[in-house]
Amino acid sequence: MSSGHLGKLQLAIMRVLWSDGESTVAEVHRALEPSHGLAPTTIATMLKKMEAKGVVSHRTEGRRFIYGPTVSEVAVTRSMVADLKERLFGGSAAALVSHLLESHDVDGDELAELREQLEQTQRDQGGE
Structure with a gap:
């Protein structure tokens, strides 16, 4: 898991998934649109990249992909803080x-x- 390198948008998406458990691209888009103003295709592309990183997975329901987190918020926080501590403060x-x-x-x-x-x-x- 490379959760130590999640970007701002990836973290915003993860927060939606941690909060809701599972979400479609449309649901994530609805949750983020007011604050981020992104197209649904941008969310879909980001979710695919996040799946490649191993931080989310999906299941298929009809023609929809339903995404869920594969890592906990605590694990991501620990990883990102450890990365920050190492890179900026010499460990x-x-x-x-x-x-x-x-x-x-x-x-x-x-x-x-x-x-x-x-x-x-x-x-x-x-x-x-």
Whole structure:
């Protein structure tokens, strides 16, 4: 699976499929048309490319292809974050988190949540 390299449109299509479970080209087009303004043929072409990547599959119902995800949202997120971490931060999770904290507004609630997650990870790894 090369989900570490899904583009913006591919991710938008995956979100429709994760949300709906299975969809036809027309259904994906309807879901994306207001925000993306793409032709149904563009969606169909992209779904074929995504099937070649192994991130979606299809079944036939009459003359319609019904597409569904073959990878979970969690798996794609993990893969893409790992790819980003490796390419931009030399594999350092600390550098990635530091960058996020320094360059984005993180409110007190988010900091508390991050602190709690770090403490839980330390407990899980026996580091308390």
